[in-house]
Amino acid sequence: MATAAIFSSLRRRRSPSLEAFLAPVDLTDVALVQTLAAISNDLVSKFSGKCFHFQRKNSRSLIRKIEVFLVLLDYLKDSTSTSKSTSASASSTLPSTALLCFKELYLLLYRSKILLHYCAKSSKLWLLLQNHSISGHFHDLSQEISTLLDVFPLKDVVELSDDVREQVELLQRQARRSRLFIDKNDESFRIRFFNFLDVFEKGEVPNSEELRSFFVGSLGIKDAKSCRVEIEFLEEQIVNHEGDVEPTVSVLNGFVALTRYCRFLLFGFEEDEVGLGFGCLRRPRKGLITQEIAETFITVPKDFCCPISLDLMRDPVIISTGQTYERSSIARWMEEGHCNCPKTGQMLVHNRLVPNRALRSLIMQWCIAHGVPLDPPETMDASTEGFAAAAPTRAALEANRATAAILIQQLANGSEGGMTVAAREIRLLAKTGKENRAFIAEAGAIPHLRKLLLSVNPVAQENSVTAMLNLSIYDKNKSRIMDEEGCLGSIVEVLRFGHTTEARENAAATLFSLSAVHDYKKRIADEGGAVEALAGLLRDGTPRGKKDAVTALFNLSTHTDNCVRMIEAGAVTALVGALGNEGVAEEAAGALALIVRQPVGAEAVGKEEMAVAGLIAMMRCGTPRGKENAVAALLELCRSGGTAATERVVKSPMLAGLLQTLLFTGTKRARRKAASLARVFQRCENAAIHLGGLGVGYAFAGNSAAANRDSSFAGDVSVPMSISVPVL
Helix, strand or coil: CCCHHHHHHHHHHHHCHHHHHHCCCCCCCHHHHHHHHHHHHHHHHHHCCCCCCCCHHHHHHHHHHHHHHHHHHHHHHHHHHHHHHHCCCCCCCHHHHHHHHHHHHHHHHHHHHHHHHHHCCCCHHHHHHHHHHHHHHHHHHHHHHHHHHHHHHHHHCCCHHHHHHHHHHHHHHHHHCCCCCCCCCHHHHHHHHHHHHHHHHHCCCCCHHHHHHHHHHHHCCCCCHHHHHHHHHHHHHHHHCCCCCCCCHHHHHHHHHHHEEEEEEEECCHHHHCCCCCCCHHCCCCCCCCCHHHCCCCCCCHHCCCCCCCECCCCCCCCCCCEEEEHHHHHHHHHHHCCCCCCCCCEEECCEEEEEEHHHHHHHHHHHHCCCCCCCEEEECCCCCCCCCCCCCHHHHHHHHHHHHHHHHHHHHHHHHHHHHHHHHHHCCCCCCCHHHHHHHHCHHHHHHHHHCCCCCCCCHHHHHHHHHHHCHHHHHHHHHHHHCCCCHHHHHHHHCCHHHHHHHHHHHHHHHHHCHHHHHHHHHCCCHHHHHHHHHHHHCHHHHHHHHHHHHHHHHCCCHHHHHHCCCCCCHHHHHHCCCCHHHHHHHHHHHHHHHCHHHHHHCCCCCCCCHHHHHHHCCCCCCHHHHHHHHHHHHHHHHHHHHHHHHHCCCCCHHHHHHHHHCCCCHHHHHHHHHHHHHHCCCCCHHCCCHHHHHHHHCCCCCCCCHHHHHHHCCCCCCCCCCCCC
């Protein structure tokens, strides 16, 4: 039920010790009564004078009930203590039924404490949205208190005074008559909050004075800081959302967008400008925006990756063997004529693909929490409703659009501090959703962000380049960025001389994103210092920086005109050095496989002492795609590098055994490349000594047809890299 989910959320946020939810079975009657009295006294003293903004009547009613229990417990505490001191042999002065009721009361008091604390400390907007379910939980507690009092053996507790007995009996009668109470004022505020969202849903903008009256006058949200706290709390609820809690994630996103709009409309940028300096925007934050997430966004849980493509699954499906794959990958596997499971080798009983909705839901939650784009692949069919459920509502889009207009105006005419804050908010706004990225760019953000790229303020620079990165994920924005005069040069300047490590890394990621368009690859490579800076980041950067750099270099290497430029800039040396780094070796080998297709590239790679050894090592212990790229690079090195290069490859120790293994266990492309490389060896003097019966083994593996396609490599395009562009 919804109320249970509320308490589940509370335990996640402020987890009491386990003992708080367990009845004290080992306490004597005196200790139990004393413990209950202490808990009740703490609740009364902490909350009786508390001003609850919402749920006032329900909270006061619950506190009054606890006050009556405190009167009862204080009286019993004194009487049982006196009884124990005068009769040490007595086992208990309270009836057994009373003790059972008190143990139940122990749990009810702690649940009351959680609920009262929730109402006192939670976001005001969240309390409004949960008005019905929280009221329901107050009612549930009242009902349970009524049940406890009905079974409590009041007549058998002889120590009670008449006054105490009368108070307990009165509480018993009141509890029986209690009904669900939903405060009309609270409910009217809730409806009013939804009405603002309805205005955005219609494509209009709510009246600013009405918003001010509601947020400032009615809710008491009087500054940017308190408004930001409300936003962060709502974002936290999105991350921790449970399926049976209303409103849905889509509606919650709408309220976040509405509140963010009000934050800048009503309070401007002044509060954030106070003390604005380097690092102040990188403090740990709750919910979606945390430094930990920013540092680890490239680490995808293994179970979320497709065993075939090794990429994050967007549309996971289950095949007949029970294994899960990305739909497009396993479909392509089956289309190629395979009748077995790629992971287990078992024969497929049928070719039906069953959506793995549970896993897709987990992946979606992980993506939301880590800022990974949720845009589904174009090939997704109507059955992939899991991701569609997170699609933004029109209200959220319109509220974000209105917010973007305010932010861009600040970028154009604001103070330095205000522009820094605006860049940060645009960065966050562009984290997810192609719609957000589209209208931010359409509203003219890119020219203003370009100016901030060269800011002397490290925070402003980092936010602007990261905003540029997030915007570039949307394909139409790539042309806007590239067509903006001086924008590419400014991004490269950040890559070369950025004030912070994060800024330089995000500049590299931006170049990777832009280089997805073939026509831009040559322009990026020709931009002064771009390739040199990427090579330097690959050599000396952080793990994340190396990843950003190698993926950008891979994309640039797919353009044949960039080969000489990459050699001159030292990229080949950096790529060879990266072969020993597990995190980037796969992409480095892929880039080298492309570079060595040209004689000048093969010559450059051949001069690198560790090139062949690094590729051989990758064939031995790399990823499936890494082995594929490594054998492809060695094959083309033999073809384009001449006799000397071929001899170096042929004489490499362990190569024969590695080829034999690849012929049986490699990917389809790896097997084809291994077969072609085997034929190169067979034409070499002394090849028989190294290879023995390799050709027979390959034919036995059922790949003899591929072995005859020796010339296929010339027209074989490397398998496109599928690497998600991070959003920060």
